[in-house]
Structure formats: C-alpha cells, structure tokens
Amino acid sequence: MSDIAASAPLPRRTVGTRRALRVLRRQPLGVAAGLVIVLLVVAAALAPVIAPFDPTAQNRADFLQVPGGAYLMGTDDLGRDIFSRVLHGARTSLLVAVCTLAVGGALGVAIGVVSGYFAGGWVDTLLQRVMDTLMAIPGIVLLLFVAALLGPSIRNTVIALSLLVVPSFNRVARGEMLRIREELYVESARAAGCSTWRILRRHGLPNLLAPILVVTSLMFAIVIIAESALSFLGIGTPPPTPSWGAMLSDGSRYMEIAPWMVVFPGGALTVAVLAFNLLGDALRDVFDPKQSR
C-alpha cells in the first residue's frame, strides 16, 4: 500500500483530502476562522498552563499597570493580570457556550425532529406554540428574567441561555424533518415496518446533522455575546471568576484611565464572535448542495 502511495501520490489522494483542499480553496476565510477557533479552544484548555498568573490573584503592588513587562496586557483595578484573565475568560465563555449548546441544542433538535415528523398533528401544534411563545419574548428580556430569577452563577447562566437557543434549533430541525419525512428512504423504512423511533434515529437525525452544525456555529457566537452581556450587567458569571463580559463591565469604569482593561477582553470577544460567524457561513456554503458541484 505504502509504496503505491509513494510512487503515485497525486492521483491517489483520498476523497476526503481532495474535498478538504477544495474547501480550503473556496473558503479561505472559513478555514482561517476555524484555525482561530482551534487556537481559542487550545488556549482555553491550556489556560492554567499558559497563563503566567492566577487569574484571581491580586498583585497588590501593581494596580492598573500599563501593558508590557511582567504583565503582557497590563493589570486591572485589583492588580490582576489581564492576560491571564482573558485566557481564563475564554474558558468561561467556551464552557458556557458548549454547555448551553449541548443542553439547548439537544432539546431544540429533539423537539424539532418530533414536531417535524408529526407535522400537522396535535403534538406539533402544541410544541410549536410553546416555541412561538419563547420566540415572541425578546431575547435579552428572557435572559434578564431567567437570570434575575435564578441569581448569578455559571449554571444559571447556562439555563437562561439554553432557553434562548432552543427555538432556533427547533425551527431548523423541524424544517429539515418536514423534508426528510417525504423522502423515499423514509417511505420504504416505514413500509418495511420500522418503528417511529428507529426511523427518527437512523434516517432523521443523520440527515439533518449538516444544517444543525451550521446553526451551532452561528449560535456559538450569539451565546458568547449573550453570556458577556449577562456578566456585563452583573447577573452572569459572579466575581471574581474571569469572564469577558464582567471584565468589560469592570473596565468601562476606567475606560479613560486604563483602556487596556476593556481593549483586550473586548478584542478577544470580537475575534471569537467573528470567527464563529465566519465558520458558520463557510459551513453553510460547504454543505449547500447547490454550491458543491
């Protein structure tokens, strides 16, 4: 096997590699965004190793230090190293986002699939009206309500944000399921006497994975922003846990005296959100059958 591959490498490329190369050529931005996200995940995962300081340690001789020297991004109003806080903030943001999308996404997809398969029935009507209600409430109001009701903590932030993302997943999953259930392979499965559960699991779910992946990427960006907004307002991540939103809130008081307190967490937030948005766009194009010839 190996000598064949070595002697004629080009024509022997696997389908996967060729496809990857095509994506790279057509979606350079998306690939770059993907790399940024990988970098972000690595940074978040290795934050305790990379960060020069404990993110909550107060270096009491060094309040509001200018970036440079021992403090790559300066220090905040309690002498905490901003670089370490931004790294650990990525952790908080990603943790909240992943948990939210896991919980909210699973719930939304489950509801959407069931609802789509039984479209027109009372189950569908009931589920969709509940979703309509959730969607009718402006996102930030819903978030404020739930977060204020439950009190500030990371777990409660996840609960609040999950409620926010459920309807989006539900709508996409339901729409896809409406299409899938008319497909011939579902017809034949039904004719062969497969149970509803089996049809949903074997034929439904795998086929709506692509659009769900796109939504997930786009929702990632929304969730990260929403988490920051909640923390900014003081009802998300409680102090002193580093969170980009809370750092922005602290820093906004010193915007003119110590702008580095907002510039770095703000920058990190911008880059993360942009990356997830670009990745989402790229994924959509890649999965779009009209675009892949």
Added chain:
Amino acid sequence: MRSFRLATALVLVALLGSACFSAPGGDGGGLEARRPRQDAGPAQPGGVFRYALPSDARSLDPHSQSSFNTHIAIGSTYSKLVDFRTGPDIPYGAPELEGDLAESWEPSPDGRTWTFHLRRGVRFHDVAPVNGREFTAQDVLCTVQRIRELPGHQVSQLAMVQDVTAPDPYTVVFHLTEPYAEFDTNLAGHFMWMLPCEGTRGEFDLATTAIGTGPYVLERWERDRERVLTAHPDYYVEGQPYIDRIEISIVPDQAAAIAAFRTGQTDYLSALTLDTRQAQRILDENPEAVLFREQGLTQTRVYMNQERAPFDDLRVRRAVALAIDRQGMIDSIRAGGSPTAAVTPTLFGGLPAEEVTRLQPHDPEQARRLLAEAGYPQGFSTKMIITDGYGENVVREAQWVQQDLAKVGIQVELVVQDYATYFTESFAGKNYDMGYGLQTPMLSADEYLSGEWTSDGPRNWYGIADPALDQMILRQRGELDRAARERQLHDIQRYIIENVSNPVPLYVYDGLSIYAPYVHDVFPHPDYGTRHQARMWLGPEAPGRE
C-alpha cells in the same frame, strides 16, 4: 495615493495606541480637599440642582426602614426637633446641635426631664391630607407613639423614655426612666423625623409619600428611576430654600454617573460613586470642580451569622478578623481612612485607631492557627453576600477580603444581590453565612452598641447573645461621669474584639464627593439628613438655571 492612505491609517493607529496605553496620570495619593470659596457672595435663589445616586429606597417609611437610602430620600422633606449644626466654621461631623423644629430645649438638673420649646408658625407641605396646617406638639406625640409601637432601630433611641407630654401646643416634655446625658443627640439621630399625625394615623401611605415640614416637598417618586423635590414655600427659615427644584436620578452604573457629571448633566457626584483615580481624573479635567474629602462615619464591615456553623465558634470569627489586611485595603482602594472598632474613633467613646490596630492586627499565621484549633486545619468554604448598591468600591473590597480569607484557607463565594434584597431579605432576615458591606454611620457610641451588640438589639442581625456584654452596655448608659463612661466604652470595645469578634468593623474611610464649581454653601453632615440643601444655592452659570 494608496500608500499615503495606508501611512495615515498607521499613524492614527499608532497615536491611538500610545494614547490608550500611556500610564494613568497620578495615583490619586495627592488628592487634596478643596474647601469651597467663602466669598461667593450673597445667595441667589432659583435653579435646579441635579444629581445621581446608585440605588434607591425600598420604602419611604422611616420607621420600617433603617437603610440609608430611605433616610436620604426623605432627609430634606421631614425635619427633626434638633439637628446637627453645620456651617463654614464648623468641622465636618461635629457633634454640636442646633434647634430644628425646636427653638430651644433644656434638661432638668437631674437629667431625667427634657423640655423642648417648639418653633411657632412652622407649616407642613401643602399636600393632601395635611394641607399645609401648622406643626404642633401633637405631631411630636404621634411620632413618638408610632416609634414606640413599631419594631426597628429607632426604638432603642427612645428606650429610656417613660412618657412624653404636651402641656401646650408649643411645648413637649420627655420624662426619662434614668438620667441620660445625650438625649438631645438621640433626637438628632438619623431616624428621628417628625411626622404629621395624618401619616401616623394612616391617612396617607408613609411608604410611598412623605409630607413633612422640611425645606423640600416630595413632588414625585418613581422607584429606581427618579425623585423630584420642589422648594417648600412656607419653610420656617425666611428666604430658604434657595434652590427651586432638586432632581435625583437613580443611576446604578458608576461610569454613567461620572459621565453625566462630566458632561454637565448633574451638579454633584456622591461619595458612593467615586474612587481616587476617577476623582483625580475629573479634577484634572475640570480644575474648577470642588472636591470634598472628609472622613465619614461609615464603617466597612465583615459580618458573620453566629447562628450558623462554623461561625458559632469564636475562634473562627477571630480568625476572619485577623486574616484581613485593613491597612492595605485603605491604601489601595480608598482615598484614606482609619481602622475602627465597634464605635467610630471620631465619636465620643471611640477606641483610638492605634489601639484597634494593636488588638486586631493583620496576622494570617495566627488566623490559621485559630482555624486549626477550631477544627478547620484545611479551612472551609462559605458564601458571602454583598450588594452593588453601595457602589463598585464595595464590590472591589469584597474581592479583596475574599482573597485575604483564601490565604488562610477560607474559600468564599461572593453572592451579589441587589440592594433591597441584600439589606432586607438577606441581612436583616439573617439569611446569610457571611456578608460584607457598609454600616449605618451611627451618631453616638450607645447607638452602635445598644443597636447591634445587645442580645435584643434591633439591629443585632448576627445572633450575638452575650449576657456579660449586655450588662456592660446597660451600665454605661446610666454613667453620668464622662471620663468613667469613656473608660467603660473602651472596655466594651476591647471585650467585643476579643470575645465576640462579630461584626468585624474594618475601617472608616475618607469619602470623596465632587461638586460643580457653581454650587455654593455646601455644608453637609454625615448624618443621613439632607437639610443642608436648604442653604445651598447655584451660581448664575449653573446649567440648572436655564
């Protein structure tokens, strides 16, 4: 052309970068108070005085709420019988009294009977159902009766009153159960507002309305949004108040409050809003602005619920007290201040700051030893309630305390609550393990001790029950010899540090407040009242005059 544009952009970015990352000007250490100019000339009436506060009152009823928010909200609407004298020649926080609704007063030689002669022709605000009628001794009786019927901090201020009578409409006589030398100071206390009988009888809702005899009429109160006050045309001081209208907006966000001042939308920044660096910045920008830097009476406190483990153990409470680096906090977070024991050092009977520091040093080693003795060699985890209603500095201080406690092994989780929940449900409801916050600046030693450290103290929200301490506190109340009383007060505070260690007072701090240069004759007092606003006036250049 293209390269030129690129170069311009690069230069702009570089400029912005250097502007962004240059060192902040000044560390705030050199902040000197700028006392107001004395020669501003005669008062000019008119105008609107506007300022922002970070949080609002839950209710306006002075007997149901001891929160500062309530009392500053009604502080220029109601009057007291006597009040603290303030003025250009009187130091901030001086204990001298002057008549407010009482023109004069005198104790009997044995100190058991106090007679107050009321001012004649004092009129209430012209608001239904009181409708501007005259204030009489009957209103004093109504108020005293209501204070004694309801629970609350103010009860202890009148605990020594046997009965109160009104021989005629302009005379009120208090008969005391024991000689009490500072009874007039008690009547000048934060909570001693004189309400109309209509209010105490329930003819209007004291929780949402305030109809008094003070210089300003409460025109509108939208909770958590704004309060609007207008001048009382029949105020008993001829010509006062000078300012026509006061508009107070509730702005929880510190940056927004400061921005409003800098852009001339407000005329005053309260001490709750400022820290040293921000004050420095504002003064650099606006050299005309007037900085007030005064050591207040407000104590910062760490407190523990003794009804819950592990704080039922004195050694644990003592360890908490020893773990905290007070001086570091004062130097880093506040503009200045001094360590304090139970009674603020500037009050009569307050333990001197040096002794407080000696008795209660920063000693993490000892703290760790005490924790080990108490059975917590590895420390423990607990939760601490705080509120952002006292401004952001308190949240910073709480994080400082959190780190100090972590160093001796006590892992504290901060629970940030809104002010009303924090104060009423959690703190007063004893629904907490630990807390950090500010304490009401009491105006006499006895007020602190009787209110918080006696077993049945109305503000003993800590579960303190120490019969020996109760005895000591009771004994000093009847002591008429000043020197002996001061000794007793000092002993009580030493006893508290060593045998109670809860609540742990950390320090009183220098408050910074800034007035716009056109605000004249500002002579406040650390008590919660805002009667001094009657004397303030605005220069012709004030934006509030448009």
